[in-house]
Amino acid sequence: MGEHGNSAYMDPSKRAYRTADVDVSTLKRAKDDNVQLRLDGVDHTARPTWKLRETVEFYRDVLGLPLVHTISARGWGAPGHPDFLHFFFDAGKGATIAFFYYLGTDRPERYMPEDHHFYAANHTAWGVESPEELVRWKETLEARGLNVSPYTRHEILESIYFRDPNGYPLEITLRLRDLHRLDAKDAEMTLDAAMQLEDERRGQPERLKDIDTVWRRKGKLVSEFVEG
Amino acid sequence: MVTLYVLDVPEFMPIVECARARGGCEIKKFAQGYYRIQAPSEIVLNRKDMKMKPAVWYGLFTGGLIGEIKDWGRDEVRVVGTNKPL
Numbered sequence: 361m362g363e364h365g366n367s368a369y370m371d372p373s374k375r376a377y378r379t380a381d382v383d384v385s386t387l388k389r390a391k392d393d394n395v396q397l398r399l400d401g402v403d404h405t406a407r408p409t410w411k412l413r414e415t416v417e418f419y420r421d422v423l424g425l426p427l428v429h430t431i432s433a434r435g436w437g438a439p440g441h442p443d444f445l446h447f448f449f450d451a452g453k454g455a456t457i458a459f460f461y462y463l464g465t466d467r468p469e470r471y472m473p474e475d476h477h478f479y480a481a482n483h484t485a486w487g488v489e490s491p492e493e494l495v496r497w498k499e500t501l502e503a504r505g506l507n508v509s510p511y512t513r514h515e516i517l518e519s520i521y522f523r524d525p526n527g528y529p530l531e532i533t534l535r536l537r538d539l540h541r542l543d544a545k546d547a548e549m550t551l552d553a554a555m556q557l558e559d560e561r562r563g564q565p566e567r568l569k570d571i572d573t574v575w576r577r578k579g580k581l582v583s584e585f586v587e588g
Numbered sequence: 589m590v591t592l593y594v595l596d597v598p599e600f601m602p603i604v605e606c607a608r609a610r611g612g613c614e615i616k617k618f619a620q621g622y623y624r625i626q627a628p629s630e631i632v633l634n635r636k637d638m639k640m641k642p643a644v645w646y647g648l649f650t651g652g653l654i655g656e657i658k659d660w661g662r663d664e665v666r667v668v669g670t671n672k673p674l
Contacts, residue, residue, distance in 0.1 A: 514643045514644065537597075542621040545621070546595050546651070572649075576655075576672060577674060578593075578650070578651070579591065579593060579653050579654040579655075580652075580674035583591070583654065587618075
């Protein structure tokens with residue numbers, strides 16, 4: 361039950377921030393109230409774990425990320441919430457990676473790791489400062505016995521990938537160059553192209569399934585942008 | 589006519605350099621930060637000529653393509669003009 365009592369958590373209106381669908385079409389835009397909200401980087405990301413010792417030993421002892429904070433608490437709030445540990449490892453520049461360990465629970469089937477791009481899309485990517493540091497991560501982790509991917513050079517990132525003992529995908533990445541206004545304009549036109557095409561297909565049986573179609577619309581948008 | 593637009597950033601510059609080296613196309617740079625590569629019938633690009641990593645190769649035409657991909661492989665691509673809607 362806990363300090364917040366049961367009633368607040370049973371009242372749907374007070375749980376709306378967790379349960380209600382977000383209908384973007386009804387939300388006011390930042391440009392309308394002229395308030396520019398600001399963030400100061402990542403504080404933490406958090407995931408559940410059902411492997412307490414392996415997770416602590418992996419992040420603290422193998423990766424060498426300092427354990428900097430642990431919350432240990434009775435389950436509170438929602439009914440049936442188990443007692444838990446919530447612990448944080450330092451990932452540099454004030455960012456941490458955090459885990460919840462729910463005492464006495466088993467990992468549900470739907471939280472099992474999968475070898476699938478949908479699953480791997482949800483991942484943590486940490487930055488390093490230099491090419492030498494990226495190499496040091498790869499060679500050191502391999503020497504410590506971990507399976508690490510080959511280097512993958514994307515457009516602005518060069519990355520290596522590996523998994524933690526929970527199956528969560530991790531990435532170490534080097535930013536290859538700074539981003540400029542041009543990159544932002546290009547990003548906007550690529551997504552505008554895709555959103556326009558999806559809007560045009562709304563309610564029709566044929567979905568947007570290939571990137572070539574997006575590239576053609578992008579060609580049109582860029583043509584209008586540069587040639588008027 | 590087939591047209592490519594290429595964002596003027598280091599990772600895509602090999603496209604412009606490769607097209608220039610192969611010839612048979614017209615290349616124009618726009619102040620807004622794009623190159624336009626145009627050819628009457630086709631443009632062929634080779635991944636190894638461009639020393640391009642696969643992760644960039646598979647996004648080769650992200651700058652925009654007024655044309656159609658005819659032959660797409662791991663190492664070579666041929667694009668031609670199109671009647672498909674833009």
